[in-house]
Amino acid sequence: MRLSGRSAIAALGLFMASVLPALAVEVTDVTGRKVDVNVPARHVILGEGRQIYFLAALDKENPFQHVVGWRDDLPKADPESYAAYLEKYPEIAKLATFGGMKDGTFDIEQAVALKPDVIVMNLDAKTATEEAGYIEKLAKLGIPLVYVDFREKPMENTEPSMRIMGTLMGKEKVAEDFIAFRAEAIRKVTDTLEKNAPKKPLVFVERAGGYSDDCCMSFGNENFGRMVEIAGGTNMARDIIPGTFGSVNPEQIIASNPDQVIITGGMWEAYVPGGNWVGVGYGADLQEAHRKLENLTKRPAFTGIKAVNDGEIHAIWHQFYNNPYQFVAIQQIAKWLHPDLFKDLDPEATFKQLHERFLPLAYKPGYFVSLKDE
Template sequence: MTISRRSLLLGALALPAAAGAQQPQPVTAIDVLGRRVTLPRPASRIVLGQGRQLNALGFIHPDPISLLAGWGSDHKRQSSDAYERYRARFPAIDSIPLVGDGATVGGFSLEQAVALSPDLVVLSRSLAGARRGPGDLVERLEAAGIPVAVVDFYLKPLSDTVPSLRALGRLIGREDEAERFIAFYEQGLNRVNARLRGASHPAVFLHAHAGGFACCMSPGKGTFDDFITAAGGRNIAAAMLPGETGQISLETLINTDPDVYIATGGAHLAKNGGLVLGLGVGEQDAAASFARLLSDPGLAVLSAVRNSRAFGLWHLFNDTPMHVVAVERLAKWLHPERFADIEPAATLAEASRFSAIPLDGALWVAAGNAPAGK
């Protein structure tokens, strides 16, 4: 056999092996409901039932927009500052089809989602519901031949974030990226926890969407309550509210007089004259809006305000793995002596290395002469 014929034969024999090596492999993950989800290949056409979960995808994929076949409209409505950052970097975001409002099961369009022929639908705990049996949204999507993964960063953030990131990473073929962010996330929480051993737990009131609505919306169990607890505080509203959120009267707040007052704000409150914080927000604008909020006669009488233990935090730290930065920021406010050498701004900069969009802007603010912390 000549050298040329031998080369051709060897090349022909190698083709099936090379082709086999390029075949996509099945991927399997366990979602937050303990369900095993298997795909024939990593997902590349995803429908996000809640658009805001783009913020998590953006920590483990450099172009999360390229994965989306459809999504809920809530991201643009609730995270306008993040949306504009994504739009600037990924203009295709404006052409993603909508499948509902992202808020309720009733607001999710099953027909539209199925028509988009996704290879994966990602639902939050609230959209998946309590798996009430035959006919629920998960079962209906699976009956249509569409795999479903349930992930969540909102209702039980400290227990659900890691398994949610791990599931997403495996299902989109970005397991290594997910594990690197998980390592950063767990290191941050463990550092806070280690420094809080033996610490007291000051009473904290968190005023959600401050200044934009009637006083005072606050978290009950879960969401920001988890952050306050992890930061070494005691959320006074948790004992007063039966659900995740609710209304606490100004009179009750004044009578309770917490040690620390935390307001949350965002770009969505600018039109209402509320606390403005967020991506791209200037520090002067944030400080001015916070001063205006604290000048309200009802809030001004609080000991926390008079003693410069009043602070403002970006509301959209919730429902994203970036809440690890919020926990550290809260811990330093509540226990400054234990976190004197910790700089939340440095942790935020480290988180930015993972992010598909810039994370700069005034994301927290402090009252009076209290240090906001960098």
């Protein structure tokens, strides 16, 4: 059988990867730790299942080919994406799964038995990892652990985290292409705002609205809070929440009287069956999401506020808070906050282009919904 040119190149790449020895390099992770890792890594443990979001952006053909284990969160936190990956790569059903560092259910003996070249951990697991002494225990066995971050300070750490992963996986060029694509998508927002200097609406971002009966989790000066600022708004909670995550009380929302409200949501049936969360995400039912979004406006915290009266209530995929695709969220938020300025900006097209250029899955809409939508 004669291979096509593209297939031959891919086959050659796989052959070369299998016969060339790994090269020991020093990697500096997002905490500043210098870690020696053999690259490209051929056996990787993902400390969180949702880390596939950035691994997929580096390997469009088969992002799982070097994954030997991962945390068990993706089927619960993002079941639609998991189902799509499972359909395309059925072998992932057999991957070893782990609990989390923070909840103390990570099985280090199981991890060691898989003989990984590297374990990739999110920055938010750092304290738990250190308290358990995992870094030292793994180091004695020659297993390096590297921290990346797309959650705590994503606007600061996304680029270095993608470069770290590019180095680990031998995908440096793809990582740089992705970083350039992301930067250009953000510039389409920031250049327009700099040129026009519009008035900034006051925005309240509710984290996982309807996930519980409590109100209201939000974001401080990073993550979605920072995305709002980049998109030309003022984050209501920036002076209330000192760090990235925290809560505001209903009275604060009513007193602040935000111009717009953005609620993060997802399909969380596995966590909160029949919950009031807004089920946006990969291929979501936007009519049902619209209905649930409207129901959330009836809570006491939203009584009489300007955003409700003007219908400026929106929902956005929660997982933008934990992956390098957050530039799509910035574009969508900018379009909600300044519809006249960004009438020609198309976040859906940006996200579709991301899938076509970098990701193994075909794009499906469903990530955004607004009460202004029909």
